[in-house]
Amino acid sequence: MAPSVAPAPQPPPQVSVVVPGLNEAESLAELAQRVDQALKGRFTYELIFVDDGSTDDTWNVISRIRAENPVVKGIQLRKNFGKATALTAGFRKARGAVVVTMDADLQDDPADLPSFIAKVEEGLDVVVGWKVNRLDPTNRLVLSRIFNGTVRWVTSVKLHDMNCGFKAYRSQVLRTIPIYGDLFRFIPALAAWQGFRVAEIPVRHHARKYGSSRYGLERILRGFFDLLSVMFLTRYSKKPMHLFGLIGLVFAAIGVTINVYLTLLWFLGHKIGDRPLLLLGVLMILLGIQFFSMGFIGEFLTFQMQQRHLTDDPPVREEFE
Secondary structure (H helix, E strand, O other): OOOOOOOOOOOOOOEEEEEEEOOOHHHHHHHHHHHHHHHOOOOOEEEEEEEOOOOOOHHHHHHHHHHHOOOEEEEEOOOOOOHHHHHHHHHHHOOOOEEEEOOOOOOEOHHHHHHHHHHHHOOOOEEEEEEOOOOOOHHHHHHHHHHHHHHHHHHOOOOOOOOOOOEEEEHHHHHHOOOOOOHHHHHHHHHHHOOOOEEEEEEOEOOOOOOOOOOOHHHHHHHHHHHHHHHHHHHOOOOHHHHHHHHHHHHHHHHHHHHHHHHHHHHOOOOOOOOHHHHHHHHHHHHHHHHHHHHHHHHHHHHHHHHHOOOOOOOOOOOOO
């Protein structure tokens, strides 16, 4: 009997479309159809749905779509872990040279997919959608503008809508930048910090067709806290002493000033032992020393990590032999 021959491995697709979703069963079939219409015959692609612990019929719908279209892949998380975990699972599954993320609620228009891919093929590393005519409630628009204005000021990355879920990445970007918490929304800022080329394109935006939005004040507050993390990572992660040393210097200077003032009073014959100001001055100096110590520890850990990664590939975009 002739030995069985293993099937040849399939070449990776040009594009991976990653769609995380929570309780979006009603929209998935239409979304898959519209993605297919936008990409079929123009690019080889895979469509990766990530079910983030849905309690409706989402996983069964994904299974049915997969049975009809073999380019569709499905990942079901054990419970609702959040969008960052869902995206990470999708990114690990993705095999395309270009990875596109979009929301499952049909507010992003799949007809814009070729525009994203074309921009990456032109040489960009990250392409962010800008919903020029955004169809959302007024309160959400106001909060979004405040948030994005703050992001532009903190990160110096001039994008109109950092929080837009419709983005395209060169696969190298996603292998370089770790995602945790809610930092997925700031991948463009972290990518720009790493030297990748980042730009935006206008995209169409539609009113939500099914279900209701989970966008609210809590999500905005989480975004601002994550923005503080991004500010630290992009400005101080390589030189933590610049942050902690400055704070320590301020506290120490205030403490020294207070104690010099009290010392002068003591020389002039005033009692200072029972003054609360003396305790405040000593406390300020101790806080300053504490922050300096944190800065030194941070510098030591940064040095150790740099030594450990000396053998890693350098961040080279291209080179000539």
